[in-house]
Amino acid sequence: MWRKKAISMGLIAIMSVMAACGSTGDNKPAESAGGNATAPVKTNSPGETDKQVTITVWDKSPDDDVFKSVLDEIYAEFDATHPHIKVNHVASPPGTSVNEVFMTANAGGEGPDAFQNASFPDIRDWVKAGVAYDLSPYWNDYADKDQYLPSAMEQATIDGKVYGVPADMYLMGLMYRKDLYREAGLDPNSPPKDWEEFAEVSQKLTNTDKKQYGYALLGMDWADWFFEYYVWQAGGDLTTKNEDGTITLDFTKEPTVTALQYWHDLKWKYKVVQSNVAQNFDDNKQDFFQKRAAMMLGSSDMFGDFASNGVSLDDVGFSSLPVGPSGKAPSQVGGRYWIINPKSDKEKQDAAWEYIVYMNSKEVHDKLNTFRLDNGIMPNLLSPRKDVNPLEFTSNVPQDLVANVQKAAGDTQLEYALKSRLSPYIVPAIQKVLLTEKVDIAAELKDAEEKAQREVVGPYNAEIGK
Template sequence: MTATYGTIGKRTLAAFVAASLLALASACGGSGGSNDAGPSEGSASSVQPSASADGSTGESGGTVEITVWDQPTPEDPTKSLKEQLFADFDKANPNIKVTHEAMPQGTNDREVFVTAMAGGNGPDAYHMAHFPIIGDWVGQGLALDLTPYWEGYADSGQFIDSSMAAARIDGKVYGVPNDMYVTGLFWNKKLFKAAGLDPNKPPSNWDELVSMGKQLTDSAKKQYGITLLGMEWADWWFEYYVWQAGGDLTELQTDGTVKLTFTSEPAVTALQFYKDLKWKHKIVQNNVLQSYQDNMNDIYQGRAAMSNGASGSFGDFAANGLDLNDIGFAPYPVGTSGKGPGQIGGAYWILNPKSSKAKQDAAWKYVTYMVSKETKDRMLQFQSDNGIFPNLLSVRKDVDPSQFTQNVPQDLVEGVNKAASDTHLEYYLKERLTPYVVKAVQKALTDQNADPATLLQAAQDAAQKEVVDAYNASAKK
């Protein structure tokens, strides 16, 4: 019996090995799988746009079909306008057929996009290439070099400089700004009033942040002063405190290499202050590792008196029951450096490097339509007419959202403009270094006896050895 089983086992094993080898062969052979009509390869420094000034796609007579993941959801309040915009584009460009699709379901938009691109099913144009991620996507070949298009683009000078900062890589342009936001301090005026504070005077420095935070914290009501973000994105909000202390977490060198500054005096000061907010001053939520959405819920439900806010998120506040007249927005309290810059964030349109040349030309045409002054103005007008809170920050110099804000509390508009006057991009190489910084921040927030300098030193040593050394070596090549 045993012998029989042994024989069968060997045969089965042999069959599986053979099948596995076949699979491996197909894996090796099929690894170049891609899109349909023959790609215009890669980083495409050689790509020359065939889109002429009048917008013809370069195809003689035929219709070019492109796919874009921008179908509005049924609950999108701007759905009717978007559909009108799509129809107008179709009418003006009968030789381009745009298929608007909803983004496939998945854990998050970045993962879904990368997976789709890897499988050769990515869209021809995509509008959610976030500022901090576009660099990595370019490195992976997920975004077409748009420089040839950009150089012939009449509106290229209309985009504000800060919106283009992350899209310019090694002298080339990879993204067209779609939208952007600036972050600042959000506060709940009602809670300020109830605590005996002036509802129109937010904290202007760290000392005031602590003293006001103490007045606003009431454990009996489960109410606290200011939210911290301690989950897996803990480095995101923490970096603001480093900026306020006068530093940053990395420095990009002129030769393209990166220098870690985790152990710099501002970073250590910031982590000590972050830790003190939790352990010494006790003005933050008890659940310091709660998710971003849980933080938002605390704001909506009046449990958090102050938080990080963004110029693009007022609509969410209103949609979740907050009266915009009870909301304040201002630049961050300044730290030891006397500065409190806001973070510039947003997203770019990018084109699929694997699409055919004709599709890329058509997609470029579509993108320039979607970011045109006319389209942006129509969106702002629609929002103003329908009581929808607009994004107060425009990527275009010739689009002024303040002209469409008659129904918006003017102090919010002023707050956004002030926050936008001093801005900062997220620290360089963030996507790679996040695990190291987050570990230090979480340890400081969960261990009362942890020493910030020691934590940051350990994080820097590990990150240098495991990420930066290899990155710098490849940057020098």
């Protein structure tokens, strides 16, 4: 509850500000910028000199990125206003996930000087691993530090020190194809409200003759990312963070068992999900874009993907998640931080800070949002900055999408504590349950919890107690 209350208050505050004024892949560039906005002025940073410094940043846009043109323009503006800094924009190396690639690169001394994909739930582990530099000396002199939502800074502030600058935020919800709803005789303005209705609607949207299924379920290596929402809906969480900082595992508690039983039912009882439940998230999205999947979970910063895949926003619905047995369905809120490599030399760290300040400026955020407005792309309605109002850039998108994202922001929660370390333990149990029709769900969760307790939580709690 401590996590839920803090983040919800921050989001309600930003939505109130928006209303009065009237956020893909792992390697997605930080979303911030647009149109005719004036380029940010060069900033001063500690240790700045006239000597040109070269830094490496993993933020090169792929050629098919719909934002490539505006990002290239933003990069050029930085070059023009910061001639003493040369930025080597490169794509992150290939791998299972950008996080794994980043950690591997850092271990080999090949990590970037600045990195924008440190996720909210991971940054504390990254600080402990020594891959996130203490930004406090920069932050304390940062003119815009008070423009960031407290909820966006919560995970990056550790023992009074700041280790990350929020690049973006997002909110999760249920996305559905309005066109497929109509074809199935369903009201496109009435998405399912609870688990029972969700199963019924999913069945109506499943048509094997058309190779169409109701719901794209996430059973790949990130399965716990979406599964935790169902645990929340059942009234629990995957872990409890105690007042003394220790962690209690909740894998075997009733809400987790209930949630996993429901996932098993979606696959084996209702038969409304894809045949390959372990396919990756990009395949899920492609099924949704190509009208093979009628519903999926998606984030408030995914709307740009629809334009680049030829999907009209008029055919897309967004709603809060269906409630479970608890009668509740908080939306997960997350985001990414910019961090600086502790192994980079001081000149590179200073230059990296200047680059982060530029890319996170209101001008750059507005520039990207203007580009979205000009190209019919819905902006991410959540911004970590108080002075950035995405609602100003929504005149060309369906207003029901805007209203429903705002509604979903009223009840939110951060991901479960110690997620990055515990994922390898809970995910195999989830996958086995999805892939096996006759399975003892409670036993699988018990095995996962015992192993996670022995190898992760026990040592973690012991260290906290020192």
